[in-house]
Amino acid sequence: MKLKAMLIASAMAFVPVTAMAADLTIGFSQIGSESGWRAAETTVTKQEAEKRGIDLKFADAQQKQENQIKAIRSFIAQGVDAILLAPVVATGWDEVLEEAKDTEIPVILLDRTVDAPDDLYMTAVTSDLVHEGEVAGQWLVDETAGEKCDIVELQGTTGSSPAIDRKKGFEQAISGHDNLEIVRSQTGDFTRSQGKVVMESFLKALGGDNICALYAHNDDMAVGAIQAIKEAGLKPGEDIKIVSIDSVPDIHLAMAKGEANATIELTPNMAGPALDALEAYLADGTMPPKWIQTESKLYTLEDDNQAVYEEKKDLGY
Amino acid sequence: MASQVHSTMKRIMPQLIILIAVLFLNFLVFPDFFRIEFQNGRLFGNLIDVLNRGAPTALLCIGMTLVIATKGIDLSVGAVMAIAGATAASIVVDGHSWQTALLGALAVGALCGFWNGFLVAYLRIQPIVATLVLMVAGRGIAQLITEGTILTFLNPGLIHLGAGTMVGVPTPIVIWVLLGLIVTAVVRKTALGMLIEAIGINESSSRLAGINSRVLIVCVYLISGFCAALAGVIVAADIKGADANNAGLWLELDAILAVVIGGNSLLGGRFSILASLLGALIIQSVNSVILLSGLPPEFNLVIKALLIIAILVIQSPTVKHALYILRASAEPTPPAPAPVQEVKEGTQ
Numbered sequence: 001m002k003l004k005a006m007l008i009a010s011a012m013a014f015v016p017v018t019a020m021a022a023d024l025t026i027g028f029s030q031i032g033s034e035s036g037w038r039a040a041e042t043t044v045t046k047q048e049a050e051k052r053g054i055d056l057k058f059a060d061a062q063q064k065q066e067n068q069i070k071a072i073r074s075f076i077a078q079g080v081d082a083i084l085l086a087p088v089v090a091t092g093w094d095e096v097l098e099e100a101k102d103t104e105i106p107v108i109l110l111d112r113t114v115d116a117p118d119d120l121y122m123t124a125v126t127s128d129l130v131h132e133g134e135v136a137g138q139w140l141v142d143e144t145a146g147e148k149c150d151i152v153e154l155q156g157t158t159g160s161s162p163a164i165d166r167k168k169g170f171e172q173a174i175s176g177h178d179n180l181e182i183v184r185s186q187t188g189d190f191t192r193s194q195g196k197v198v199m200e201s202f203l204k205a206l207g208g209d210n211i212c213a214l215y216a217h218n219d220d221m222a223v224g225a226i227q228a229i230k231e232a233g234l235k236p237g238e239d240i241k242i243v244s245i246d247s248v249p250d251i252h253l254a255m256a257k258g259e260a261n262a263t264i265e266l267t268p269n270m271a272g273p274a275l276d277a278l279e280a281y282l283a284d285g286t287m288p289p290k291w292i293q294t295e296s297k298l299y300t301l302e303d304d305n306q307a308v309y310e311e312k313k314d315l316g317y
Numbered sequence: 318m319a320s321q322v323h324s325t326m327k328r329i330m331p332q333l334i335i336l337i338a339v340l341f342l343n344f345l346v347f348p349d350f351f352r353i354e355f356q357n358g359r360l361f362g363n364l365i366d367v368l369n370r371g372a373p374t375a376l377l378c379i380g381m382t383l384v385i386a387t388k389g390i391d392l393s394v395g396a397v398m399a400i401a402g403a404t405a406a407s408i409v410v411d412g413h414s415w416q417t418a419l420l421g422a423l424a425v426g427a428l429c430g431f432w433n434g435f436l437v438a439y440l441r442i443q444p445i446v447a448t449l450v451l452m453v454a455g456r457g458i459a460q461l462i463t464e465g466t467i468l469t470f471l472n473p474g475l476i477h478l479g480a481g482t483m484v485g486v487p488t489p490i491v492i493w494v495l496l497g498l499i500v501t502a503v504v505r506k507t508a509l510g511m512l513i514e515a516i517g518i519n520e521s522s523s524r525l526a527g528i529n530s531r532v533l534i535v536c537v538y539l540i541s542g543f544c545a546a547l548a549g550v551i552v553a554a555d556i557k558g559a560d561a562n563n564a565g566l567w568l569e570l571d572a573i574l575a576v577v578i579g580g581n582s583l584l585g586g587r588f589s590i591l592a593s594l595l596g597a598l599i600i601q602s603v604n605s606v607i608l609l610s611g612l613p614p615e616f617n618l619v620i621k622a623l624l625i626i627a628i629l630v631i632q633s634p635t636v637k638h639a640l641y642i643l644r645a646s647a648e649p650t651p652p653a654p655a656p657v658q659e660v661k662e663g664t665q
Binding site (some may be wrong): 030033034035036039064137155158161186189191192193195196198200201204220223224227230232233250313316317 | 347349356357359361362366369398460465466467469480552555556557558561563564606608609611613614615617659
């Protein structure tokens, strides 16, 4: 009896100490390498863990949920202190999250949420897609300052949630400003080549002089559109203002040359806020809110885009 | 010679009529469609865009026509495009010349084609399965080459292949027209075309007749891989970067569709590269209608599906036969009065 009490006492004493010493082991189940942004997220997560002296166990699921569930079970078996999960789909997580909950291992969701009761995970760190669109729209409202401006829009893949939400946010921001109007909107499938092809058709259908601004749902389509604008003999960034979302290195390179005007960052640093919340919880039990929204930072020509490019180009985008 | 031209015209007439109809549809949604200007040292206009943007599908369908004529199919061309684009990009990024990059990409494409041909001709694997291997694995290979990123390059020579011009005409147009002419000449001015058709109609009898069918089958897949590589280089050069995830995605289906619209049978046998190329232009013109119409993107695939179904229905043998019967049975009645009158006049 005495021995048990002593063990509990020492355990009570040691747990916070180990947490303070940041001698943590964390499992990270990543979706896979589906896009450049995801590669950057993996790189940044590893950097954040290293910075804090956390031992990060990384599992690449190759876009399969079954691999993610296996990875989580193995993390539980290894007795990690917490699990970071970037879920590949929204459904089918209840059982494995229950298992984690039973062993009292906190689970933090990164950049996507799941359809499961919210007591099964500690918090979700995601960006707000509608807000990103709003920031883009607000930038254009401020930039045009009441002058008439006809906008063309390059949408993401039809029906995908970023395409729907980024469109919605942008429209919310420009509604009530009669000088701004979206005159053409077509999908560019989030790719450079489609962005270029669709921009070509916009330029011919409307005439380059009648387009005042381009809003692209991601930077890659904007990069393609910039080439189409150049080939039509116009100056991107001057004749046609360009605002897009994601903040990938290549758009900063274009901005450094003055060929694009603004981008809104979808930060690959989801792990930073997640680990902050986790450390606060382990230190004194502060429960984070169920949703932590990452910052949607606006970059314009006033920023040092060359420096941002240099900083981002090695993250794996 | 004249009879040859006449028979070719007769063969491609349905495709020509459909192409003109779809181009007219473009004109209806956008009246300036046929205007072509000379701007910044290049031809500039929607018609030029159709020819230019149709280049990847046109290149793919040159090889695909030959493969389908042997009763085969090549599903891997989209993935081979990604591999070739990635190869070309990584070679110029390493500091080599654009000529080396082009040759390297074409060699890789031909190698992919050889692999497909080997599986089909020597291991006797069904073409749809044999080429599925590379279709699935190919994008992975391309991603290994680009290390998962969009590999951008600034080599002016390579960019010229996709975005440049030759005497005012965008380079991709020059490339696909030239390649189409060369391949057509090679298969039609020699016996090769007939031998390929023979294999498609009945491989066993063609082999008994002394045709080395295995070598020929390997050759057509090799040509298909070569065409895909050329298309891949053009697509990469166009955006100054190799996008392993998206380059040529689903384009194999467009290429097969172009061959089918071109009136070639998927069961092999007689083929016409010219008709397939017209098929590729028809598909691109349909894409152009969608882009110029300004309708919301939710309608894109619906419009495309409706137009393609209409085109295929018009070409269906049953419908053709029904139209023929209709015309034949209708003929005696309406024009009947005219000859009768003539006869009367003649007798008086």
